[in-house]
Amino acid sequence: MEVFELNKLTTSAIKVFDHVKRFAVFYSLTVQTTTLAGFQHRFCSIFKELALNDFYKDFPNPKINTELSAGYQAYAIFGLIIEWINGGFKYSSSYMTEQLLEIIKYNQSGSVYNPRIDSK
Template identity: 25%
Template sequence: MADMTDPGKRTDRRIVRSRTALRQALLTLMADKPFTTISITEIVELADYNRGTFYSNYESKEALLDEIIADLIDKLLLSFRVPYEKEEFFRVDQLRAHSVKLFEHIYEHAAVYTVFLKSDMLMALREKMFTAIKTILKEELVYTAKTDIDEELLRIYSIHALLGLVFHWVESGYKHSPAYMQEQLVKIINYHPTTAKTSIKR
């Protein structure tokens, strides 16, 4: 019987298959050596494709890396938005741990984040994560309380604190569960100490 499958869909599946293989090959190589030393020949050989297939999908290995990072950040932002995406007003002080999905996203893609953690491309990933989160905070969450705190500085402080916590967790080898990290994040957000006892000997 003749194959009646839509030729376009067959082509699409082939493209998806080849891109998936090339992306996985690059990540596998990045786990063992710096991105800057990886060649396109190594990528296509590991993916079991030829250079023609590579160049029909990407103009460079940097473009392939950019696609990996962009896809990761798209998923990151989807998880970040969950607590407030259906709310007109978002009460940070009423945030519940179960609505925080960021750590679930990180854990779901733990292998990829771990590769970047040990890679020379870690800073590139962190910078793009920072920029993406900063953009949606500025565009999607408008502070309603009156304050003399500089909102730009507040966003920068908050994002660096969040990413610091995330990458500390990745560095620990995911020592705690996503649920534990979600609970701790909510507690940290709502923790406002006013005094601290010093241990300095006088």
């Protein structure tokens, strides 16, 4: 059985941003129009399904609900795509892929935040 390790994932393995860039007009229209309201949900459903089928077969943490985690990942990726579209595709697809990879790796690192709380 082939094992998928996120920490060994490379930018060449992630093609979603190349696809979005190649079909930029289509994605821009579907994200920015109100007539295709179900598109965003369908898009995220496909990402969620892919995650459940490919990445969560033997999920190592039984405390995490795999359905919720896959949904979180799907909507997070779609959120990056929306930001990219709304920003006029100002970054290259390879830059977006690199950013996604860095975000994934950072979120896996178990980093601890020290939120800045202003006292008033």
